[in-house]
Amino acid sequence: MKQVIKNVTVIPCKDDRVIEKGVVVIEDGRIAAVGPAAEFGENIEGTDVLDGSGKYLMPGKIDMHDHLDLKYAVGSFWQITRQPHPNALSLSSHWTLGRSVRSCLHSLAHGVTTVRDLGSLDSVNVIVRDLVDKEMIHGPRIYACGAAIAMTGGHGVPHSVEADGVDGVKTAVRNELKKGANVIKFMASGGGLLADRDLAHTAQLGLDELRAGVEEAHKAERRVAVHAHPKSAILASIEAGADTIEHAGLADQESAEAIARSGIYVIPTLTVTAMLDSVGAGHDLPGHARAKEIQAARRKSYRQVVEAGGKLAVGTDGYEDMGIEMRLMAEWGGLSNMDILIAATMGGARALGAADELGSIEVGKLADLILLEKDPRADLESTDNPLVVFKGGMRFDPSTLLAAVPVDRTV
Numbered sequence: 001m002k003q004v005i006k007n008v009t010v011i012p013c014k015d016d017r018v019i020e021k022g023v024v025v026i027e028d029g030r031i032a033a034v035g036p037a038a039e040f041g042e043n044i045e046g047t048d049v050l051d052g053s054g055k056y057l058m059p060g061k062i063d064m065h066d067h068l069d070l071k072y073a074v075g076s077f078w079q080i081t082r083q084p085h086p087n088a089l090s091l092s093s094h095w096t097l098g099r100s101v102r103s104c105l106h107s108l109a110h111g112v113t114t115v116r117d118l119g120s121l122d123s124v125n126v127i128v129r130d131l132v133d134k135e136m137i138h139g140p141r142i143y144a145c146g147a148a149i150a151m152t153g154g155h156g157v158p159h160s161v162e163a164d165g166v167d168g169v170k171t172a173v174r175n176e177l178k179k180g181a182n183v184i185k186f187m188a189s190g191g192g193l194l195a196d197r198d199l200a201h202t203a204q205l206g207l208d209e210l211r212a213g214v215e216e217a218h219k220a221e222r223r224v225a226v227h228a229h230p231k232s233a234i235l236a237s238i239e240a241g242a243d244t245i246e247h248a249g250l251a252d253q254e255s256a257e258a259i260a261r262s263g264i265y266v267i268p269t270l271t272v273t274a275m276l277d278s279v280g281a282g283h284d285l286p287g288h289a290r291a292k293e294i295q296a297a298r299r300k301s302y303r304q305v306v307e308a309g310g311k312l313a314v315g316t317d318g319y320e321d322m323g324i325e326m327r328l329m330a331e332w333g334g335l336s337n338m339d340i341l342i343a344a345t346m347g348g349a350r351a352l353g354a355a356d357e358l359g360s361i362e363v364g365k366l367a368d369l370i371l372l373e374k375d376p377r378a379d380l381e382s383t384d385n386p387l388v389v390f391k392g393g394m395r396f397d398p399s400t401l402l403a404a405v406p407v408d409r410t411v
Helices: 077-081 093-109 121-133 165-179 207-219 231-240 253-262 271-279 288-308 322-333 337-352 380-384 398-404
Strands: 002-010 019-027 030-036 048-051 056-059 061-066 112-117 141-144 183-187 223-230 244-250 265-267 369-372 388-391 394-396
Touching: 002 369, 056 337, 061 093, 061 265, 061 337, 093 112, 093 121, 093 388, 093 398, 112 121, 112 337, 112 388, 121 141, 121 165, 165 183, 165 207, 183 207, 207 223, 207 231, 223 231, 231 244, 231 253, 244 253, 244 288, 253 288, 265 337, 271 288, 271 322, 288 322, 322 337, 322 380, 337 380, 369 380, 388 398, 394 398
Parallel strands: 002 048, 002 056, 061 112, 112 141, 183 223, 223 244, 244 265
Antiparallel strands: 002 019, 019 030, 056 369, 369 388, 388 394
């Protein structure tokens, strides 16, 4: 089937250039042609023609740090993972599977066409990825790490699997690969917002463990994400050969400059801190009392990474929709909205190692597109409310997706 979108302002996200009164042609799920209408003549034919007059077309967004089994729910990490039985002695993976399926529909409806899920209970994200790939459910394409790997009692446990020492970490990586993970995640520091014992400024997995884990993942041609807040964890992640650094929430000047030199992408996940500050008290979320202090530190660290020239991609960490994170990244970093649109598309694609397939509106790439009422260069949060979503050329009506599984924020 040949699909045509015409009379639309095309924002390819390769750079800051746009195509006014543009045309995009989709065939076999890929972009077959793109350019100004003048290049196509007056007769633009297709099996399905969409008139985008007054509208804006950009690539689908890439959420580089999500947790589909935690998204669109209210409560602390512990409260969410133990639903629907708060006092349960064991976590309920069938419950998190249901939430993950729901999150797939909502994420796709909000313009996210690719997700990197960086940790789920019992590696549920691998199951959900396979369900999407087999078209048994609708959702973004998913890169799944299975469970993240942490030291005993480390960050994210029991959502993470525990491993200690070089051999223990190697075995943990092999186990996640065996389950089907196509990315691996390590916890190199505490988190700082969930419990008093889980402090962001403390290192966890050490350099030798990280180096061994990264080597094991890279042998299997899997990219590696490392959760790292303080300088020590950031520098260890870089030295170990990580492909992305998650958060970098306590980066100092030295570690910010090291990030920039390394070329490693940073996914800041600023919404977590902002959300805890703005709504944490109302929901009695752990960490709220420290949120203002931590937010100031995170603003400073993020700005240092930006000013040092660090590469950025966008991730929500399971909190809210991408537009909020994108707005915060622009505001806190002093960046243009166009800079952030590129980070949310091509930045993610490059960090995934998938820039030949995803991230921009170019001939030959997968047709992951969102049609918008408002100009996203003026309003980043408008990207959360697309009129139409295309994923691999398949056309979705966001209102239909949202109606299928309404969000109940008590679960």
